[in-house]
Amino acid sequence: MKKVAISIGDLNGIGIQLALENHQVVSSIIDPVYCIDKEMLLQAAEKLNLPIPDNFHTHQTVAPAFEIEEGKVSRESGRYAYESFNKAVIMADLKKVDAICTLPIHKKAWELAGIHYKGHTDALRDFFDAEAIMMLGCPEMYVALFTEHIPLKEVAPSIKEKALTRFLLDFYKTAKPDRTVAVLGLNPHAGDDGVLGDEEKVITKAIKNASSIIDPLGDAPEIFTMPLVPDVAFTPNVREHYTHYVAMYHDQGLAPLKALHFDEGINVSLNLPILRTSVDHGTAFDIAYKGVKLNNLSYLNAIQYIVDNA
Template sequence: MSLPPLRPIVASIGDPAGIGPELLCAAWAARHVERLPPFCVVGSSALLEAAGQRRGLAVPIRTIGAPHEALGCFGEALPVIDLGAADYTPGSPTDGGAALALRSLETATFIARSGVAAALVTAPIAKARLARVGFSHPGQTEFVAEACGVLARNAVMMLAGPSLRVVPITVHVALADVPRLLTTELIRARGTIAAAALVRDFGIAHPRLAVAGLNPHAGEDGRIGREDIEVIAPAVEALRAAGIDATGPLPADGMFHPEARARYDAALCMYHDQALIPLKVLDFDSGVNITLGLPIVRTSPDHGTAFALAGTGHARAGATIAAFRMAAEASARRALA
């Protein structure tokens, strides 16, 4: 099978007051050591140059007019699709910075959706600050899904690292609301999307899903809550009936030690912290947020803007580097499928 034509990855700049710009510069500086694919950043050439200098990196910037131009200059300079100048004050978010982040996200998503970029990597944003400049979505995942014509409920978040992959069934909701929001159909649907993505984007021919229980000890046969019996177990049965290798509901406290992790390819977890605590314990510096169920590949480092770290030089670039690598691997698998 012949190799697909090379296309660069496109990245949004994120909130310019956060750690995103400097980590994009750090990723470019590590391009040879980490064997990263060519990428370009949509944002501000002057701001990225300042971010690199603030971090003590020699990052020459090359302003480009179209993504394909990144292929010719990535080895010598960081290619940037310039949206204009913006203030760079690490740790001090502004509405102007949020407006740049939003324009960058919109433009980068359009580029990825048009097919001229291999994948989309989004640097972290501050959702509350973005809302002040007209951003009406809960987060970048929902924005990208809508731009791709995908219903938000069909865009599934997976957090993935070298040691673990997890899918939270409910995400940014209060813990008190989780039992009400969990349904058999929601678990079945997200499990189905996760299984398909493990095949398509991760190259796992026969994916295995481990489904966590909601209650301690997976409810102990109904003694500690009925959700595991009445909601989760039927979802596992439905997944198995569809030919998916799914097990559960399993006591969550026994799912994440090394022997248990060897028995599955991804864990479906019932709420945010049930998924993200083990992922961040095991893969804090290399965790990637990948959105499943989209017609494009979209990844993001699994951390926020970290305003307190911005400009200090202490923010680590591992997750940003991992996001580019995972985006490249997934898009290559899709292109060769």
């Protein structure tokens, strides 16, 4: 059974409720260690009116205790969430656990706590000095993002042959797709042969570069598609041929993914010396500590990915 460190996320949100409510199922397939200390766990459980399972193993110390404020953005909750994540990463780096699973943080709370990272993936890149790849989705469809949290006007200038070639190689090596990877063009109609933009020429060169390195003899099945027209790439008759997509920018890939698989999607950090998965939803401050039944599909899928891949 895989041992997994679970960072608890923002304690003013729904993460701790997910952890407590799903512990019985989760602990039947992995050996979880929750990066929360006894004092904060007791406080959260009392507020939620939930029992603490006897085998709910916690970290001895995480960060200074604070008063949980349901649904509020606070410096204290941001600091605790970051330190919980940091503890999980250290455990994985020291091989004390096989992987980590992160529950949702609030980026503004991290900022208030003086943390300069935008989120987990940015921090992991810095921790390991590695080009972490953000892949989101579920077994029916995973989408990797070439560019992530940058303004739309900066996307086209960011598409460089060398950088995209490296991205495609790293993605193929660490995602291990068993079908051809669908690579999206940038422009409407994938540029219409240059009529609507010429970034597809760079994308095509990067695809050819990566394919020739992976399969220098050229006798393997097609590894990557040529740039697909983005507005038809996710239609049913196209989607049935692919399980892994590469999108050029955030909303190009995540808008269709969330329309199709919002409840079950997860976030996976690829191309790192450790495996990290996460739920693909936020802290849900609007329903935190209100007795609302939570959808657990994303959390359970994030755990299952570790079972299957760690």
